[in-house]
Amino acid sequence: MVDRIVDVAVNVLHLRDVTRSNGLVVPAGVVRGRVADRVVIHPTGSHPEKMWRRDKFLALSRALVRRQLRPSFLVAPEEMSGWNDIATSRAKGTRSTRPRV
Numbered sequence: 053m054v055d056r057i058v059d060v061a062v063n064v065l066h067l068r069d070v071t072r073s074n075g076l077v078v079p080a081g082v083v084r085g086r087v088a089d090r091v092v093i094h095p096t097g098s099h100p101e102k103m104w105r106r107d108k109f110l111a112l113s114r115a116l117v118r119r120q121l122r123p124s125f126l127v128a129p130e131e132m133s134g135w136n137d138i139a140t141s142r143a144k145g146t147r148s149t150r151p152r153v
Contacts, residue, residue: 091116094126095135106134 054072061070095109113123127135 087122089120090122090124092124092126096127096131 058070058072061067093109093113095104095106097103109125113125116123125135125138
């Protein structure tokens with residue numbers, strides 16, 4: 053997919069300085085696979101019309117818990133308002149089947 057985007061940017065749009073990098077850098081000390089049962093879910097995006105509804109993400113997280121996995125939602129600070137109830141329940145120590153935010 054990235055190759056197709058780069059190809060169009062260079063050959064169709066004639067853009068300069070096209071890069072495959074998205075600028076994300078893994079922080080030092082992060083060990084891949086350290087938490088083997090964790091599944092990270094990023095439920096938001098720049099195109100709301102392409103996103104699942106909140107209840108579908110919550111259903112997915114419950115299904116993952118039933119399979120002995122640990123879902124964690126990854127959201128930006130400005131997106132927390134839509135997921136604050138989950139984060140608050142985690143802070144109060146509610147472990148159960150609640151996903152991690």
